[in-house]
Amino acid sequence: MSARLDIQSAGPGLCVQDLGRPGHLASGLSRGGAADRLALFEAAALLGLDRVQAGLEMAGMGGEFSVSRPMRFALTGAPMAASIDGAALRWQASHRLEPGQVLRIGGAKSGVFGYLTPAGGVATKPVLGSRSAHLAVGLGALLRGGDSLPLGADPAADAAAMHLPVADRFCGGNLRFMAGPQTALFGPEVLAAFQATEFVRSATGNRQGVRLEHAGAPFSAATEGIASDLIMPGDIQMTGDGVPYVLLSECQTTGGYARIGTVIAADLGRIAQAPPGARLRFSLLSLAEADAAFRPEAGLIASLRKSVQPLLRNPHDLADLLSYQLISGVVAGDEE
Amino acid sequence: MPVPMPENTTAPQLLPLGADALIVRFSLMPDPGANAAAQAFCRALEAADMPGLVEIVPSLASAMVRFDPGQVARAQVLAGLERLLRGTDWAQVTPPPATRRWTIPAAFGGEFGPQLGEAATLAGLSESRAIEELCSVGLRVLAIGFAPGQPYLGLLPAHWNIARQSALTPLVPEGALVVAVRQVVLFANASMTGWRQAGQCAFRLFRPDEAEPFPLRIGDELRFEAVAHGEFRAIQASDDGGAHVARCEALT
Secondary structure, three states, rough: OOOEEEEEEEEEEEEOOOOOOOOHHOOOOOOOOOOOHHHHHHHHHHHOOOOOOOOEEEEEEEEEEEEEEOEEEEEEEEEEEEEEHHHHHHHHOEEOOOOOOOOEEEEEOOOOOOEEEEEOOOOOOOOOEEEEOEHHOOOOOOOOOOEEEEEEOOOOOOOOOOOOOOOOOOOOOEEEOOOOOOOOHOOOHHHHHHOOOEEEEEEEEEOOOEEOOOOOOOOOOOOOOOEEEOOOOOOOOOOOOOOOEEOOOOEEEEEEEEEEEEEEEHHHHHOOOOOOOOOEEEEEEEEEHHHHHOOOOOHHHHHHHOOOOOOOHHHHHHHOOOHHOOOOOOOOOOOO | OOOOOOOOOOOOOOEEEEEHHHHHEEOOOOOOOHHHHHHHHHHHHHHOOOOOOOEEEOOOOOOOEEOOOOOOOOOHHHHHOOOOOOOOHHHHHHOOOEEEEEEEEEEHHHHHHHOOHHHHHHHHOOOOHHOOOOOOEEEEEEEEEEOOOOEEEEOHHHHOOOOOOOOOEEEOOOOOEEEEEOOOEEEEEEEEEEEEEEEEEOOOOOOOOOOOOOOOOOOOEEEHHHHHHHHHHHHHHOOOOOOOOOOOOOOO
């Protein structure tokens, strides 16, 4: 029997995500991929992988899962209540699920997008080079109870459980941004006011972007009718009603709304993971500061690996404690 | 107080787009010369084969250049782009010649183009004259965006500079042929729109499972061929619903 991950029940935003399909902007197809890309890199580091594997993105809550063969997996991104047959699981950690057990992943305790990444990755057939669902253009789909996904081979099936301490990016906070192609249209007073404003992440948001709200006057720039050009995740669009909308991974490729700037890549996870009601502020970096803060994804797994630690289990939690050999190498003392 | 709109400058501007991309802007407002310049610039940049560039994308009045900061610094990319820009008067560039001409059947008016009459009136034409003009102009793909494979085609003669609607049409079908601001758009999916629907095509613009997922490219020439409603319904009823019904000629 091949390795499969069975979805017993699915939360409302469950889909397969990897790092998306770059290289098609000229054809109107944006890269897409995980809303919080860092979470997939953290999963790869926890699982001892040398590259990111496709996993399940869980928006808001996870679901219930079982497997046909033992599966190592990582839980990263927004912390969610997770358990195997009722025994609680630590988040930002790797674990093992055995056939016959049920993995339950409930609602997010903070943040929006949790990630369940099998060590062998989800092994569905790639479309245009990626396994990511791109819901806005009809590639792939949300997963439902009864769905079953093929899994790839785990390169280190006997590896121990690991844990990765992760800074909290799941409750809003400060977003660093840099000037973009239309920043000059906003003027210094508007830029100052923008940075002095506390925003609240509205209830309106999805993989394409999130709308922010604030008390006070709308932000405006006289930008009616400008030619649309290429837009990116992180771009802060100022819509016609003067309300900012921050683009996320499934945004379109072009847009005609003026943008006050672009959230830097290192803070994209923070905006993607800001739940409704989270407070946010923006601070403008100089070009030099923004370039210095840029971390190419190429070295990211290696860098995260340095912080990965063994997951130490509390002996009280071990039901099978007596079966462990905790002491070895005992000698009688009278050997030659 | 918002900053007043700067006048359109003829000097192209280099602007950052995140830490790993740049926009080369030929015009802030839509402008046919800027579109030609953007396409010509992208072709020249591809040919220049600069190190560290990852993606080069023309759009309506600008081009996006993405680079790998691990391989090449922003300053180097800027220097290379400035060198390339310096050699040419971009305000005088004509559109590079099309390498392909598509001919795509379209049904106009009636159930397939409920706003043909409105659009024609705004353009100061009879419906039949409007259809003639839509089919006789060799339209060029000026940009692809909004949805995968979705073309912005132009330019129609000046009297087609009609505004978008103030109220949006809640849903036009996939293949809808819509007009505004001297351009024609073919919708890749059913969508809400402010453009007026003059006709409909059956040709599929995005085929993820085929070897050529995106048949149209920026710079292609495209001509519509008006077909009677009965013939169009027959195309829609065929095996693949007319997804591949089109002629494509290579042009030297």
